[in-house]
Amino acid sequence: MSRVLLASRNAKKLVELERILAAEQVAGIEVVGLDSVPPFPEAPETGATFEENALAKARDAVAATGLPAIADDSGLAVDALNGMPGVLSARWSGGHGDDAANLRLVLGQLGDVPEERRGGAFVCAAALVLPSGAEVVVRGEWRGQLVREPRGDNGFGYDPIFVPEGGTRTSAELDPAEKDELSHRGRALRMLVPHLTTALA
Ligand SMILES: O=P(O)(O)OP(=O)(O)OP(=O)(O)OC[C@H]1O[C@@H](n2cnc3c(O)ncnc32)[C@H](O)[C@@H]1O
Numbered sequence: 423m424s425r426v427l428l429a430s431r432n433a434k435k436l437v438e439l440e441r442i443l444a445a446e447q448v449a450g451i452e453v454v455g456l457d458s459v460p461p462f463p464e465a466p467e468t469g470a471t472f473e474e475n476a477l478a479k480a481r482d483a484v485a486a487t488g489l490p491a492i493a494d495d496s497g498l499a500v501d502a503l504n505g506m507p508g509v510l511s512a513r514w515s516g517g518h519g520d521d522a523a524n525l526r527l528v529l530g531q532l533g534d535v536p537e538e539r540r541g542g543a544f545v546c547a548a549a550l551v552l553p554s555g556a557e558v559v560v561r562g563e564w565r566g567q568l569v570r571e572p573r574g575d576n577g578f579g580y581d582p583i584f585v586p587e588g589g590t591r592t593s594a595e596l597d598p599a600e601k602d603e604l605s606h607r608g609r610a611l612r613m614l615v616p617h618l619t620t621a622l623a
């Protein structure tokens with residue numbers, strides 16, 4: 423059994439990462455969170471791309487623990503805001519991880535932008551880094567529309583204002599399994615699974 427570290431300090435994101443991997447039933451691995459390893463300092467996420475940040479988080483985790491690590495860097499890219507908040511999604515309103523304030527700020531910035539220009543995408547770069555130094559990073563995207571009023575209690579972050587393409591409910595109104603099936607994170611992690619299997623099983 424190989425232990426694999428999921429290097430995220432966002433509890434709700436971590437739940438999704440664990441759930442998606444559990445559904446894939448990868449044989450021979452035991453997934454653990456950062457609470458199972460001694461604390462180590464968190465490097466600031468200063469990369470210009472989701473991929474750079476995901477790799478940096480996974481590399482830090484491997485360097486500190488010696489375990490293979492998976493990290494996710496993700497966010498919302500809004501067309502009418504030229505792809506922002508993008509890599510700044512977690513701290514868009516200033517403080518880190520204030521989901522309600524971040525979402526309110528994006529809604530305010532979009533203002534009266536009409537339906538046809540309220541498109542955007544959730545993006546997730548997922549990185550797997552091994553103690554040998556081997557690395558792989560993949561990207562999943564999930565397109566949708568930004569609504570004017572938040573709806574739903576599931577998920578986290580910008581889920582209450584994002585209606586996935588082809589649907590009518592926000593991603594905060596989807597059941598967890600429905601979100602995982604479609605989401606940027608589900609897509610990225612499922613792309614990573616064959617690499618995980620090859621590297622560790
Ligand atoms: O870096 P870690 O420790 O993993 O945790 P974090 O919350 O800082 O994570 P990110 O740096 O990747 O920032 C992602 C932000 O993008 C938003 N986001 C990412 N995935 C999302 C999702 O599935 N639904 C809603 N918002 C999401 C949300 O605001 C997150 O805080």
Ligand SMILES: [Mg+2]
Pocket residue numbers: 467512
């Ligand atoms: Mg972060």
